[in-house]
Amino acid sequence: MRFWVVLFCWLLASCHVYKDVTVENVRQLEFQEIGAQGIEGTLKVTINNPNRFTVELTDADIDLSLQGRKVARVRLAEHLLVPKQSKNEYLLKIKGTEANFEAALSSGFAILFADEIIIGGEGYVEGKALKITKKLPITFEKPIKKSDLKKKKT
16 A cells, blocks of 8 residues: 555656646735734735646735835735636735734835835745645735725725
């Protein structure tokens, strides 16, 4: 029995069955709630899944920054299914704790006078496919238009 398990694992590794899912573009950040409990919002991102199977993004842990200042630590609020061999834009629902309001406020002043805002993130995204879970490191720093940084009106 062990032989078959080892052979199966070797075949998976040698055939490069799994290719990394990548976040290729971060285009918009929208806040639904900013308060003492933390933040809630959405990130509009382009995700590329080159695999021949659907991948489920189950978790994320990302230090989110604006203009180089960490403003919050965010997690994925909902799972997301990424279809096989696709490259699409998605709205990732995020929830943040450990919000740094001083950094957010100072970033807010810098944003007033800039045409573009640098949004950055560092952490990991966790995905699951074929009953295998994998954590992928993620680092991004992208300029977005000031109009793409929104606070949703309620």
